[in-house]
Amino acid sequence: MFRHVSLQSSFAARSIARNAGCRRLASTKTLKETLQEVIPPKQEQLKRLKAEHGHTVVGDVKVENIIGGMRGLKAMLWEASVLDPIEGIRFHGLSIPDCQKLLPSSPGGKEMTAESMLWLLMTGKVPTPEQSKQLSDELVERGELPTFVEKFLDSLPKTLHPMSQLSMGVAALNHDSAFQAAYERGIKKPDYWTYTLEDCLNLVAKLPALAARIYRNIYHSDKSIAPTDRNLDLVGNYSNKLGFGDNQAMTEYLRLYIALHGDHEGGNASAHTAHLVGSTLADPYLSYAAGLNALAGPLHGLANQEVLRWQMAMQKEIGDTITHDNIKEYLWKTLKGGQVVPGYGHGVLRNPDPRFVALLEFAKSRPELQASPTIQLVQQTAEVAPDVLKEHGKTKNPYPNVDAASGCVLYHYGLTEFKYYTVIFGVSRALGAVTQLVWARALGLPIERPKSYSMDALEKLIKN
Ligand SMILES: CC(C)(COP(=O)(O)OP(=O)(O)OC[C@H]1O[C@@H](n2cnc3c(N)ncnc32)[C@H](O)[C@@H]1OP(=O)(O)O)[C@@H](O)C(=O)NCCC(=O)NCCS
Numbered sequence: 001m002f003r004h005v006s007l008q009s010s011f012a013a014r015s016i017a018r019n020a021g022c023r024r025l026a027s028t029k030t031l032k033e034t035l036q037e038v039i040p041p042k043q044e045q046l047k048r049l050k051a052e053h054g055h056t057v058v059g060d061v062k063v064e065n066i067i068g069g070m071r072g073l074k075a076m077l078w079e080a081s082v083l084d085p086i087e088g089i090r091f092h093g094l095s096i097p098d099c100q101k102l103l104p105s106s107p108g109g110k111e112m113t114a115e116s117m118l119w120l121l122m123t124g125k126v127p128t129p130e131q132s133k134q135l136s137d138e139l140v141e142r143g144e145l146p147t148f149v150e151k152f153l154d155s156l157p158k159t160l161h162p163m164s165q166l167s168m169g170v171a172a173l174n175h176d177s178a179f180q181a182a183y184e185r186g187i188k189k190p191d192y193w194t195y196t197l198e199d200c201l202n203l204v205a206k207l208p209a210l211a212a213r214i215y216r217n218i219y220h221s222d223k224s225i226a227p228t229d230r231n232l233d234l235v236g237n238y239s240n241k242l243g244f245g246d247n248q249a250m251t252e253y254l255r256l257y258i259a260l261h262g263d264h265e266g267g268n269a270s271a272h273t274a275h276l277v278g279s280t281l282a283d284p285y286l287s288y289a290a291g292l293n294a295l296a297g298p299l300h301g302l303a304n305q306e307v308l309r310w311q312m313a314m315q316k317e318i319g320d321t322i323t324h325d326n327i328k329e330y331l332w333k334t335l336k337g338g339q340v341v342p343g344y345g346h347g348v349l350r351n352p353d354p355r356f357v358a359l360l361e362f363a364k365s366r367p368e369l370q371a372s373p374t375i376q377l378v379q380q381t382a383e384v385a386p387d388v389l390k391e392h393g394k395t396k397n398p399y400p401n402v403d404a405a406s407g408c409v410l411y412h413y414g415l416t417e418f419k420y421y422t423v424i425f426g427v428s429r430a431l432g433a434v435t436q437l438v439w440a441r442a443l444g445l446p447i448e449r450p451k452s453y454s455m456d457a458l459e460k461l462i463k464n
């Protein structure tokens with residue numbers, strides 16, 4: 001109901017905006033004002049659920065859930081997106097193609113902006129182009145890094161992994177946390193979310209400058225970083241600062257990549273970690289820095305770096321003649337070597353990841369990408385690997401996940417330093433993590449504290 005009504009009203013708002021030629025209307029509500037409208041009914045809904053259904057049983061817990069990393073256990077509240085094993089991700093009910101159709105793009109671009117995805121995740125509404133632009137302008141205003149953070153990043157050794165640098169940089173931003181300062185002053189619980197929102201917007205706004213500085217320091221320290229362009233959106237500025245601002249196709253790809261990776265339900269390791277740490281009332285910077293450390297694991301976000309490394313090694317070994325047979329042989333060599341095939345499998349999905357499909361569609365839509373041997377290899381691997389993994393017989397999902405494709409376009413356009421790829425994922429995943437941090441405070445969710453069992457306790461329980 002909430003979704004239906006909000007989407008309808010947002011369509012109406014979009015047409016008003018179009019008719020008004022995208023002028024700034026006095027009635028255009030900011031993100032904060034829109035949240036002030038959508039939060040109270042959700043607070044009421046939670047109150048009702050608690051009061052009327054607190055003891056209603058909605059599932060059961062099996063031993064395999066407990067020893068299997070809580071896989072399949074539905075035990076978290078997460079509003080922004082839901083992951084269906086077959087269909088893939090939906091953001092407030094919208095599929096990836098829906099989002100591509102409905103969410104505003106940047107002027108001159110076709111891909112949805114990070115700002116419009118953030119607005120959708122936070123509010124459940126499709127923003128008007130005006131609202132999205134207004135949020136862009138607000139983020140640009142907030143985007144400068146404190147000088148001490150710049151100096152701190154510049155002092156780090158180039159050999160320190162970019163993800164460690166990102167996590168440290170984000171944690172250091174908590175120096176200026178509005179939430180932490182307000183908490184120390186003694187604010188009331190209903191006010192928590194507004195200070196959290198303040199920090200979250202600052203965090204999202206500063207991430208491009210932070211992440212780009214890490215890239216330039218490590219790989220291109222001889223050149224200066226482009227200043228912020230107030231006419232560009234968040235990702236336009238990120239691309240510019242990375243040094244790819246002149247490449248419109250690369251900037252568009254980054255927009256798509258960052259919007260698509262924004263949220264993937266609550267249980268994935270980075271989102272869940274940020275949520276868990278946030279539940280202690282640690283501020284958004286500390287919470288998201290923790291989430292980034294989870295993202296840096298090779299079974300999670302680091303897989304995009306691993307895929308490229310693995311594909312390049314395959315390319316080197318099989319040379320110019322790429323056939324299904326020699327890809328198959330390389331896949332078996334990986335599996336027989338006791339390694340996972342990076343970019344394949346998923347904790348929830350049981351079909352090809354629609355994010356993978358969307359990124360590949362992007363590649364197929366551009367002749368220069370179609371001609372790239374790296375992209376051809378990624379495509380052909382996706383044709384062969386599922387059957388090999390099925391025959392191998394272990395993987396519950398033998399299909400490609402988003403990381404099977406996410407790095408190859410970056411590589412083609414010249415961002416060849418694949419140790420950096422997870423940082424881009426980190427810029428993106430913030431959209432979902434901050435959304436949940438704001439909503440957790442708005443709904444007054446408690447500190448997370450699941451109960452654990454020892455094996456002896458489990459056996460005793462089973463016997464009884
Ligand atoms: C994503 C991933 C961590 C999910 O893990 P999971 O939920 O435990 O996956 P499954 O239940 O299918 O795992 C069952 C078995 O298949 C193996 N398996 C899963 N994916 C595999 C892959 N891509 N290649 C080879 N073996 C794989 C697991 O290692 C496990 O083996 P084990 O019983 O010896 O421990 C896993 O599929 C993986 O490691 N993929 C490669 C890394 C990757 O692409 N990560 C990005 C995810 S978006």
